[in-house]
Amino acid sequence: xxADSQVWAGPGPDxxxxxxxxxxxxxxxxxxxxxxxxxxxxxxxxGSLDNDFTWEKASGNGTVYSAVIVRQRPEAGGDFSIVLxxxxxxxxxxxxxxxxxxxxxxxxxxxxxxxxxxxxxxxVLFEAA
Amino acid sequence: xSKHPLRGSTAIVGVGLAxxxxxxxxxxxxxxxxxxxxxLSDCGLGLGDVDGLWTVNMDNxxxxxxxxxxxxxxxxxxxxxxxGGASFLVHAxxxxxxxxxxxxxxxxxxxxxxxxxxxxxxxxxxxxxxxxAPYKPRLPVTAYALAxxxxxxxxxxxxxxxxxxxxxxxxxAQKNPLAFMRDPLTxxxxxxxxxxxxPLTVRDCCLATDGAGAVVMVRADRAxxxxxxxxxxLGGAAAQWYRGISGMSGDIxxxxxxxxxxxxxxxxxxxxxxxxxxxxxxxxxxxxxxFLEDLGFCPKGEGGRFVADGNIGPGGxxxxxxxxxxxxxxxxxMYGIFTLIEATEQxxxxxxxxxxxGVNVALxxxxxxxxxxxxxxxxxxxSTL
Numbered sequence: 001x002x003a004d005s006q007v008w009a010g011p012g013p014d015x016x017x018x019x020x021x022x023x024x025x026x027x028x029x030x031x032x033x034x035x036x037x038x039x040x041x042x043x044x045x046x047g048s049l050d051n052d053f054t055w056e057k058a059s060g061n062g063t064v065y066s067a068v069i070v071r072q073r074p075e076a077g078g079d080f081s082i083v084l085x086x087x088x089x090x091x092x093x094x095x096x097x098x099x100x101x102x103x104x105x106x107x108x109x110x111x112x113x114x115x116x117x118x119x120x121x122x123x124v125l126f127e128a129a
Numbered sequence: 130x131s132k133h134p135l136r137g138s139t140a141i142v143g144v145g146l147a148x149x150x151x152x153x154x155x156x157x158x159x160x161x162x163x164x165x166x167x168x169l170s171d172c173g174l175g176l177g178d179v180d181g182l183w184t185v186n187m188d189n190x191x192x193x194x195x196x197x198x199x200x201x202x203x204x205x206x207x208x209x210x211x212x213g214g215a216s217f218l219v220h221a222x223x224x225x226x227x228x229x230x231x232x233x234x235x236x237x238x239x240x241x242x243x244x245x246x247x248x249x250x251x252x253x254x255x256x257x258x259x260x261x262a263p264y265k266p267r268l269p270v271t272a273y274a275l276a277x278x279x280x281x282x283x284x285x286x287x288x289x290x291x292x293x294x295x296x297x298x299x300x301x302a303q304k305n306p307l308a309f310m311r312d313p314l315t316x317x318x319x320x321x322x323x324x325x326x327x328p329l330t331v332r333d334c335c336l337a338t339d340g341a342g343a344v345v346m347v348r349a350d351r352a353x354x355x356x357x358x359x360x361x362x363l364g365g366a367a368a369q370w371y372r373g374i375s376g377m378s379g380d381i382x383x384x385x386x387x388x389x390x391x392x393x394x395x396x397x398x399x400x401x402x403x404x405x406x407x408x409x410x411x412x413x414x415x416x417x418x419x420f421l422e423d424l425g426f427c428p429k430g431e432g433g434r435f436v437a438d439g440n441i442g443p444g445g446x447x448x449x450x451x452x453x454x455x456x457x458x459x460x461x462x463m464y465g466i467f468t469l470i471e472a473t474e475q476x477x478x479x480x481x482x483x484x485x486x487g488v489n490v491a492l493x494x495x496x497x498x499x500x501x502x503x504x505x506x507x508x509x510x511x512s513t514l
Contacts, residue, residue, distance in 0.1 A: 014259075040260045046378075066282070066381065068274040069327040070267050082266045082326075084275055084375055094261045094375040103327075107282045123263045 013041035060113035140359035143172030143345030160341035161241025181233030183220035213497025241341030242461035272499030290433030292319035297442035302453025335455035364397030386423035465495035
């Protein structure tokens with residue numbers, strides 16, 4: 001393989017992220033050059049050509065940036081929370097806060113990540129810290 | 130300051146609407162075709178004159194080709210990025226540029242949808258957002274609800290203030306015979322209606338209707354000789370920062386309208402106080418509040434109080450969405466083209482009972498994705514040249 005045909009070996013960032021999640025690990029790309037974390041996984045840091053990353057275990061600590069309640073019929077599973085969480089690592093993601101009433105989830109609340117499942121797919125969820 | 134070359138060099142000369150509300154038994158192309166027939170008849174041109182085409186829709190993978198085929202035209206210039214409902218305002222900027230540089234002579238911008246009565250229903254053909262879809266957010270409303278919740282947290286904006294946007298839109302709709310929902314609506318009605326995603330109820334959400342619109346643009350020299358008073362293109366700018374709302378890394382109460390707006394005003398050599406009427410893409414009540422702030426009509430965080438103080442409804446000092454908007458007039462999946470059409474009708478003085486007196490400058494603003502794409506266009510009467 002010529003040196004310029006592929007910039008890294010092995011699976012891409014999406015597959016790497018998902019393989020960690022499947023093993024129950026929440027990891028984030030971190031730029032070796034700037035120390036900044038990247039989410040969602042990418043081949044380059046946003047707005048940058050910076051592509052040399054390590055995969056660091058996320059602290060899982062975050063703060064609810066915004067929170068809403070999706071209304072749903074009880075027979076379909078009932079209401080659930082959708083949140084944007086700002087991780088302490090400086091990245092934002094959409095998720096759900098579980099283990100508490102959706103109406104009790106507050107903006108500014110500290111939360112902790114856990115790997116859970118929605119419809120059989122492993123995903124990062126949050127619960128009250 | 131030197132005048133921007135696109136300022137006043139082109140104009141909207143023809144507009145057409147079709148199937149506003151429900152148009153059972155008509156396809157999206159038939160509705161779009163009817164609106165094109167009206168827009169060309171409006172200015173006295175024919176399909177054979179159209180040599181530039183800008184179009185996107187929710188039904189065709191290759192919309193420009195499908196529309197070219199349906200109309201039986203052979204355009205020499207085509208363009209038309211899909212940035213969601215704001216697309217048609219990008220198209221107007223692009224058409225102004227293409228007309229000015231001579232790539233074409235008669236530009237047609239068009240859209241149609243039968244999403245309310247058609248067989249396809251409301252099934253989205255959009256690719257699911259990879260990092261949001263696993264959480265099953267109800268999109269797009271959840272994204273706008275997240276922005277609204279944050280705005281309420283940060284600035285003390287209330288549900289009553291959000292509801293005031295829906296009530297003002299309805300008051301305008303009651304003056305527009307074409308508007309789909311014209312029954313009386315109160316703040317209390319909005320607050321009591323079915324909650325979809327807190328804090329937004331069904332009345333905080335736009336309609337889901339059929340509808341089509343078409344806009345014809347030509348260079349200013351030709352515009353003068355056509356049938357109707359031209360609405361001159363004075364300035365326009367687009368901005369886009371992300372796709373899904375979770376991709377917004379900063380303050381989600383500030384949209385990229387804070388970037389598109391100032392650049393559009395700079396091109397036009399105008400400021401917010403020069404604007405006589407605003408047509409803002411109100412997919413949800415929070416949109417109107419965010420855009421009034423980001424476009425410079427009130428300070429950031431003051432939008433809720435601004436709309437609740439009676440500024441935007443009939444008789445207000447900053448009339449917004451004089452057709453009734455996406456909330457009460459029409460919202461066939463993509464609404465952007467209707468902001469251009471209503472702005473043009475207001476500049477012409479053709480608004481009937483809903484006409485704002487003495488409109489010389491109209492602002493049309495499009496939103497696309499989930500607050501992701503923002504596009505601002507300023508149109509003016511001959512007196513603004």
